Amino acid sequence: MNIRKNAFYKAWFKDAWPYVTGAILLSIFQIVTLATTGNPWGVSGVLAYWGAWIFELFGGSVDKWYYFASDGAQNTLNNGILQHGGSIRNIGIIIGALFSSLAACQFKIKKIKAIRQVVAAILGGLLMGYGARIGFGCNIGALYSGIASLSVSGWVYAVFLFLGAYVGSKLLVKFFM
């Protein structure tokens, strides 16, 4: 029997799941995260810790940095990545995404077509990373978890997210078309 023709394989691994299925699963898991850890789900704050750990690997120290000054942040840094739930969740996202693209036979290492793609990726990454930290969250921690916690800040974030996306799409058409 050819697995590619198997209905179960197609529904679970090959075809994209409906948006509603994804939304329901995300909601359930973010409730579980909030209920078990006491903290709302976040993604980009974790990356700041990863940056700090990498910096420490090269002999740097962030003890005096205002961002990591709290006892909680110092504890997280001292306990290491394997004791950090947020890091485990992020690693899970990466492994899960890899698994799903491999299982669907859709994994591909894409070619870089133009140097401007590299420039845009680096500039965009820096802006998003800086914005996410200065705004105390990305579209998960500040938007999704914010709105899910009935916080006004999540809605404010949403308004400016749309403004930014509008400007971004104009820039995209200008520089990439």
Place this chain on the structure above:
Amino acid sequence: MAEYELDCFGEACPIPLVKAEKELEKMNVGDILIVAIDHSCAMKNVPEWARKQGHNVELDEIDDGEWEVVIEKMK
């Protein structure tokens, strides 16, 4: 009836969609446009957009993570 090809490998959403939109404008009714993509979200939004415009659309998986969206311009 002419056939046009659009190589969008290595290009992320929504660039394949915008390129297909522009290319289709220049074509005549009955012409075929083949958009080659390797970004999985383009395999959703390009066919969706083209069908909504009333064109005939077919999606072929040509290799791991590579698709061709074949659009026949209907109007």
